[in-house]
Amino acid sequence: MFHFRWDVFWQYLWPPTALQNPLIRDGLIVTIVVSILAQVLGVLFGLIAALAKMSKFGPLRWLADVYIWYFRGTPLLVQMFLLFFGFGVTHIYGFPDIHFGIVTISGAIQAGTVALAINEGAYMAEIVRAGIEAIDPGQMEAAKSLGMTYGLAMRRIVLPQATKVIIPPLGNEFNNMMKTTSLMVVLGGADLFYGFTQVNALIFRPFELFIAASFYYLVLTTIWSFIQARIEAGLGERKAIQRAPGMLQRIFTTGRAH
């Protein structure tokens, strides 16, 4: 007969006690930092890929197409293995640990972050492109008629307007990103989920521990959905584009799964 250990459950659910464990505390920090970093890089890669995809220069367009095709068409988990273990044996880059004073960034976290970012870039590319294409072509023409080059018009006129279109789906992507970072555990990257698996290896209470683990992700994504709602309300202030979904709807609707 299974006996649910409430004491273990509460110890690892309740942050003041759970975060005393360095595996979980450091893991939480890693999850947050990696999520933000991978998302920022993903937006950057996505922007570059989107602009390349709209380029007049054929080879640049094909390169962007292949990038998006490959990284959306293969599993992220396989991409992570390929990058970390595959690249490791080629001696191109072996992902050695990097030390900054007392902080060590393991190869697994580096590879995991890069894989997440590249994968995310492929999804962001389509989001950015859709955002740019939502802007009336008359905006680019007006900017050009005033003597702006394509790059200047993009930066000053089109992208600031496209940002408003891009931010809502970008927020959903970040929600996904925070959960997807847990895949790094297969590389041995010491994130939040890894922390719980390590504790489980010591005390073997998987049911209690993984419920507690899921609770931490739920807190992260819920906090983010509040922040996202605030950002979108701010966007809507000056010019209402689309009414942002309500809080309950935001929490209880499903997003994309990797």
Added chain:
Amino acid sequence: MEQPLTSATGGFPVIIKAENVNKRFGDLHVLKDFNLEVHKNEVVVIIGPSGSGKSTFLRCINHLEKIDSGHIFVNGRMIGYKERNGRLVEESEKAIAMQRAQIGMVFQRFNLFPHLTALENIMEAPVNVSKIPKEQARADARRLLARVGLADKQDAYPNQLSGGQQQRVAIARALAMKPGLMLFDEPTSALDPEMIGEVLDVMKELAQEMTMLVVSHEMGFARAAANRIIFIDEGRIIEDTTPDELFANPREERTKAFLSKILH
């Protein structure tokens, strides 16, 4: 390629010179061996049925559309292309942008930048293209807004302005680059009738001192402000005369048929 700035007939320097311009959209031959000269301070109104090529020609002048053959010169400089070993090659993006900076354009749908205020719309190109100091650009922009009668709207965003007000801001925005030539592409056809007058008034005042090429069916404006009126059909100039002459004695049958439609 340099062109003489003074035509044999005019006396005033030639601002626009189009020579045997051809433009196709796929199978559609929009401009056919199109020739036109416009002199300094002339105000030329272009009329014609939809699809006749009048807007396309306007857009070729600042290279928003490429041309398939022929030449277009503005102030003696070929637009969009340069000659290399006897063949025309497209100019660099920077060079084209510099040419466009000297040609103002006003669009049918205004195309104001919705994320910028009226004042910022006007300052945008002087500050970021001409690199004029912000304070000076702001002062210039205020003067231009006053000139189009919108001094009190400087902090309004485009969506807070009526169509007529937006178009007046768009005219001020084009003037901010101190262009030697202004192109108007059906500037009043997206406006509610009661707002057409305020935009035409600004254009009439501007016509006193500016070279203007105006695609428009506003015959009142043509009579009041234009030196010449050109009727285009199927990619060719059918008549090129003064407004009074065109209305009194249209020579061609299709001109008569067209005028009877737009004059009701």
